[in-house]
Amino acid sequence: MEDFRFQNSTDIRFGKHHIDEELHDAVAQFGQNVLLTYGGGSIKKSGLYDRVMKALAGLHVVELSGIAPNPKIDSIREGQKLAKDHDIDVVLSVGGGSVLDASKVIASAKFYDGDAWDLVADRGSQSRANIDQLPVVDILTLSATGSEMNAGSVISNPELNVKLGTYGPKTPAVSFLDPQLTYSVSKWQTAAGSFDIFSHLTEQYFDRSTANDVTAGIIEGMMRSVIKWAPIAIKEPDNYDARANLMWGATMALNGIARSGNANGWTVHPIEHELSAYYDITHGVGLGILTPRWMKRALSAETEGKFVRFGREVWHLTGDNDHEIAEKAIQATYDWIKSLDIPMTLGGVDINTDEKFVEMAQEAVRIGHLDQGGGYVNLTVDDIVALYQASSTVEGFE
Template identity: 45%
Template sequence: MQNFNYSIPTKIYFGKGQIKKLAKVSRYGNKALLVYGGGSIKGNGIYDKAAAVLRESGISFFELSGVDPNPRIETVALGAALCREKEIDAVIAIGGGSTIDCAKMIAAAAKYEGEPWDLVLDGGKIKEALPIVCVLTLAATGSEMDGFAVISDMDKNDKLDTASELIKPAFSILDPKFTYSVSKKQTAAGTADIMSHVFEVYFTREKDAYLQARMCEAVLKTCIKYGPVAMEQPDDYEARANLMWASSLAINGLLSYGSDVPWCVHPMEHELSAFYDITHGDGLAILTPVWMEYVLSEDTLDKFVEFGVNVWDIDSEKEPMEIAKMAIDRTRTFFDQLGLPKTLADVGIDDKNLAKMAEKLDGLFTDTYVPLTGSQILEIYRRAL
């Protein structure tokens, strides 16, 4: 097991009625920037609940709405300027991962004199940030409890992730009832995103990270059990609660401490979103089984057998390669049962830009679970068409 430093400083208020904890924003000051997306929070009542708590707590707030599903650097710059102009004390994100990522970078850019994109290119340049508070409305990215943010510059076809301990939220409010209005499509894509986060750390070269592997399997089985339930019964509290907590645990560091490995499928999908602005979870559902098939070999066989037996309950008496291939097939079938797209063609992507995307990733996957060159990445893209 690798050495690691454990740090998960975000306080979580989980459960029904926890929106009242939003009053704790007052510890940072009396002016906040409220960041959200297309306005669904006003239709489902979440906005009114949050606004009421803030007003009762004597916190005045300004608003930045319209955050895109793949948040843009222009929105970050706009929010940072607003923070400086209004002398904002804290940034509150109400939404899913895109809104939270945008809010994180606004909080950092508000304290940075240069261009906000500098902080995306190099998270080490983040030296301070305004306090960040999250009210989660979609179980997917886990951004409510981590130090990552993904921002796009669509003019350059760039979608990049950045990281800093300073953009980990101060606290996050996780009320599963706030996800009741999430559509079937977004629930499915969110479930795929959670599972992909786990796959990125489950498939590691660390052989002795037994505990981490078992925790990964628990989160995967939770998604497999409750993803379909939440889609068919959107107000099933048990399903929504389990998915919401799985989302946070999948990427807050707990599963990867001691067994960390550079990610592979996520950066590949980021290229798809940067060029075609597709839903992140859709791209992951398409690429993941193809990547699994590509990296399956005698060297990786044991891990895929472990995956098949422990996650998909495949009979351990079967031949190892049969188990591995069945596990990949069941993963693909599960995503299909959720109604997610199966091929790049299903989301309107052809061969036109695949070589450009693979070239941008060439040299970045030298230390991933299975190292990949640009030409191998291109082959995975093409197999996904």
């Protein structure tokens, strides 16, 4: 097990009965000037906007709407200006991971005088570590990114075709997690979000440390929960247990617990981020297409033990033939993703050309240090081009 530090102070309010009673005080404890951030009009249609405004009665609320999926740097710049102009004390983010990711960077940008992109482009986030950051309170409406209990954000810069992770020192101050708010999430977004959760777990499970059974066991339990409940949530959108297990699973998958003591190197995320950056596809769907191909590539004599464990503990595979169990586990993963109605090829998300494969692979390698120990197994540009190519066909899986 590796040495580590862990601290996460986010105040979680999970369940049906927190928002109306507690939202006002949770926000007002930080001040009177509130920047309310959200995406499209869905929170107005659902009535959530009215509930929020009622709870905030008496506070000075400034609004920033229109934050898009794969949030763009322009929204951050706009939020930066509003936060400065109105001397904002606290950001209230209502929406999914994209709105929250943007809000966390805006919370830093209030204290930065240059272009907000500087805070993202600086991958070590030193620029953000050295400035203050507003508290962020959030009401989550999508189970996926885990942004509600971590310090990370993924921000896109469309002019540069870049999508980068950036880390504020602070995790959200208070996160309201009401699974009922995800009843209206579409089948497509439920599938994508569920696989995003699963991908966060695989990225941390397949790690280079050894003998960390606490964390491995915790991850296996969370994987089984997503595998069980994602298809149910897709079939029965109002199933509270399904929505609740996905919501808490999303949070727990990426709050630091699942990497404790690991020697992690994320691989599939940087490879997928290029697809999203170049083609603006749904992140979780891109991960779903890439992951089984990456698993096949990562399986070797050296890594077989971890895949066997994955097969036995997560997929309940039995038998004496270890290699067969490892391969069956990858196939089971593929079959499960497909059962969520995620299209299993790049063509299924309208990427029908390989013209950008080399360019994207070069970027993924550069950003993720994937050929220099940055991932679970080393991958070269050629390897990643091959992964994109393998993702263009169902060969080997169907």
